[in-house]
Amino acid sequence: MAPDTTSDRISEENFDEIVRRHQRRVYRVIYVLLRDADAADTLTQECFLRAFRARASFRGECGLGTWILRIAVNLARDHGKSRRVRFWKKLVGLEAEHTGAPDRWSSPQPTPEKLLLLREEVNAVWNAAATLSTQQRTIFLLRFVEEMSLAEVADILGLRVGSVKAQQFRALGKIRKTMKEQQWR
Amino acid sequence: MAVAPHLGDREFEELLSGNGSNQHLQQCAICRSQFERFHNSLAALRGMADAGAEKTEDFWQQQQTAIRNLLGSPPAPQPLAFPRLAWAAAVVLLVTASLLLSKTPAPPPQARNDADHELLIAVERALQNEGPAALEPATVLTREISQDSSFDSTMPVRKKEKENKDED
Numbered sequence: 001m002a003p004d005t006t007s008d009r010i011s012e013e014n015f016d017e018i019v020r021r022h023q024r025r026v027y028r029v030i031y032v033l034l035r036d037a038d039a040a041d042t043l044t045q046e047c048f049l050r051a052f053r054a055r056a057s058f059r060g061e062c063g064l065g066t067w068i069l070r071i072a073v074n075l076a077r078d079h080g081k082s083r084r085v086r087f088w089k090k091l092v093g094l095e096a097e098h099t100g101a102p103d104r105w106s107s108p109q110p111t112p113e114k115l116l117l118l119r120e121e122v123n124a125v126w127n128a129a130a131t132l133s134t135q136q137r138t139i140f141l142l143r144f145v146e147e148m149s150l151a152e153v154a155d156i157l158g159l160r161v162g163s164v165k166a167q168q169f170r171a172l173g174k175i176r177k178t179m180k181e182q183q184w185r
Numbered sequence: 186m187a188v189a190p191h192l193g194d195r196e197f198e199e200l201l202s203g204n205g206s207n208q209h210l211q212q213c214a215i216c217r218s219q220f221e222r223f224h225n226s227l228a229a230l231r232g233m234a235d236a237g238a239e240k241t242e243d244f245w246q247q248q249q250t251a252i253r254n255l256l257g258s259p260p261a262p263q264p265l266a267f268p269r270l271a272w273a274a275a276v277v278l279l280v281t282a283s284l285l286l287s288k289t290p291a292p293p294p295q296a297r298n299d300a301d302h303e304l305l306i307a308v309e310r311a312l313q314n315e316g317p318a319a320l321e322p323a324t325v326l327t328r329e330i331s332q333d334s335s336f337d338s339t340m341p342v343r344k345k346e347k348e349n350k351d352e353d
Contacts, residue, residue, distance in 0.1 A: 012256075015256070019248075019249050023245060023249070023252075024238065027238055027240075027248075028234060031237045031238050032230075035237070040237075041248065045251050045255060049252065049255045118226075118229045121222055121225055121226040121229060122226055122229045122230055125223070125230060126230075141230075143202075144230075145234060146234070147231070169195070172198050173194040176197060179223065
């Protein structure tokens with residue numbers, strides 16, 4: 001009988017260490033996908049709970065981090081589906097939640113005009129991303145905001161690299177078109 | 186002189202992925218402006234993500250504790266386990282009950298016979314004590330029945346024999 005290596009990968013003993021190692025990335029990815037700090041916190045906890053309960057199904061076909069991120073992305077997508085309206089309403093009030101963010105956008109001290117321009121540009125990208133399907137938006141954000149490789153995105157979403165590349169191409173084309181239209185308004 | 190076409194989606198994607206040549210961007214102000222705008226927006230989004238995900242060590246420790254507490258709580262009970270057992274038990278009970286009911290013996294006919302017999306005795310006593318003379322044959326008949334109640338089938342024969350004796 002083959003030895004059960006699952007317990008070596010995720011067990012009650014090493015789970016605290018796994019949480020410590022991956023929680024920041026999980027939180028960040030969920031945050032990027034949802035732009036909701038409370039949801040990111042709650043779903044990060046839920047993600048690790050699910051990972052622990054489903055640890056027997058982890059066979060090491062992919063890295064542990066990728067496997068955990070797969071759970072995280074699925075949670076974020078499910079969450080996003082049910083709260084999409086609220087999410088996009090929140091986008092309108094961009095500055096309300098991210099008052100500290102502009103300091104990191106540019107250095108050393110951005111002018112108010114530059115901040116305004118950046119906010120408009122961010123809004124433009126987000127509004128354009130809103131026109132994408134859930135999958136295309138996820139690919140777009142993981143690829144260009146999280147800066148994951150095509151292979152990594154494919155692993156997390158359970159897709160082929162070619163499929164991710166094709167959807168990325170379509171997503172960029174749509175966003176580009178939407179942004180051009182916005183520019184002419 | 187031919188006008189250079191603007192960046193297509195493919196070239197744009199390659200540039201964003203860091204694989205394309207920026208030769209066209211150097212020559213075309215429109216594409217350069219568009220690409221810079223897009224590139225800056227993505228950079229701003231990354232900055233927002235950095236800011237949003239930047240938390241104190243206390244936050245991460247509290248999250249670890251919360252996860253540990255969640256793991257300590259028992260998983261939701263499996264809703265199907267008990268009903269299955271309950272249904273199985275109910276079926277067994279029903280089958281057992283129906284078997285028991287089908288094997289219950291019918292009340293013995295002897296009980297009814299006993300009641301008839303007692304009634305006959307009571308009638309006989311009444312006739313013996315206070316019966317009118319017109320009922321004398323019935324009295325005789327009752328006496329015979331009570332004497333030979335266990336040989337009902339032979340009664341007519343014995344009655345006939347008695348009649349014959351009387352004739353003799």
